[in-house]
Amino acid sequence: MSSLSIDVFTSGYKPISGGPGWDDSSPATWPASTSTLIAGHGDAVLVDALLTVSEGQRLAAWVRNSGKRLRAIVVTHAHADHFFGAGPVLDAFPDARLLASDQQVVDEARAQTTPGALARWNAWFPGRQVTDAPATPVLAGSSEFHLDGRPLVFRTIGGADGVLATIVHVPDLRAVCAGDIVYNNVHMWLRGSTPDSRRAWLASLDAVAALTPSTIITGHRDPAAPDDDAGRVLDQSRRYIEDFDRTVAVSGTPQEVIDTMVERYPAHGNRYTLFVAAVSQFPPHRST
Template sequence: MYSSDAAGPAVNSVLISGAEEAILVDGQFMLADAEAVIAMVQASGKTLTTIFVTHAHPDHYLGLLPIQEAFPDAKVVSTASVVADYDAAAQATFDSLKPQLGPAIADGITPLVAVSGDALELEGHTIRILEIPEPGESVHAAALVLEAESTLIAGDLLYNDVHLVLSECGAEGWIENLNTTIQPLAMERIFPGHGAVTTPEIIATDIDYIEQVTSIMDAAATPEEATAQIQAAYPDYMSEFLLGFSVTNYFANCKQP
């Protein structure tokens, strides 16, 4: 797994390796991190067959183009719902961010194709694609379940000691997804979208965060007041970048009058 700088998005890209082939999950935000992911795949010595995108947020896809160019035979895929979200917003998001970030991000985006069926195959092993039913952290999302390894690659359904992004007003759906879709899987090892590899105890931790931080933001008069209270409640959490984005956009899009 490769994780970007904790001061920035602190986003993960996960490599699922077989004997000779591999699948990459998520594609980073900044160009330097995409290049680090390329180096990780190359160092593995595996043939990259597939790049799977868990959801259509730019910190998980803006680095896809250089990765795809480095491994041109790899298919870049997700579920039909995530592809629809991507097609609706990815180009406009890139066009907005490129003038601000310039050479720090890639020079374009790459097409994302809907996967057929509900699984990925890696050297005869089936990796189940788990579509997430309720809008939560994102409108649509998918996770990957490795049953034999009791492992969940969760994307942004779960964060570990990183500030959760609540900017899409889906707190209730997010909690519902964790309680009814993720918890019953009883996976022993979880790769979150942000933060270190963890255990199922993170589910309750993230639910507590969603509930507490949503309450803080609903009660606070300003984003600055909310941010200070969240930092006080979670002093060891990473990514001031994600916290700022979450609070600013929650106040703009979600805050109850």
């Protein structure tokens, strides 16, 4: 039996500024997100590190409470909501390294810290909720990390929600930390997606399924989700992308897309994600 264990920290939904077109009668929110601690007897690795300063502080306290010595934080993909919260964790564990397993993730993470990108994150999370000096990952020296001699395998998968997606595979536990390739009962980030990018995302789901995991920890997970069953979340994510693709093709307005998807996924969390995804599919006509 493997000595490794997995624990998941799930943030709640965070209120954000919804922006133009959002009906403020219900608050816009950012999807609930996860950070996963993979641990051996003494040492541990964290996969992803949330977004806001206060989330980073809560995460640091949670890891400290585990009693494990944190050796690394691995960033699955370069969206700020998966690594801007790393600062307080790195402060608590100065020997831990912030890593990505693919140079493209390293580069894309740096691009999230430009003044323009930081301004966009600050617009969603005003009032200095987000650090103005995020730590960025460096390239891991190897595609495997060992805890108690057991491997965590880093794999580059491909396209998903707009940036390159990598995963952490724990063969001993038949578990995958899938970042934002797979979602668990939360609307999927299809903002700016195209038929081609959606096809690429479906191929990424197939690549994760090919590892035959039994457990998938998704980057975004509804706190009330019943489980982390790999078959269930893979099926759900595949069906969601296919439904969105078909619905956009036959709809004339963002509202039609929203209504159809809400009818199919009434219990999914974070309708704001669906709103921005639907709006992005109908760009305003430029006047000549």
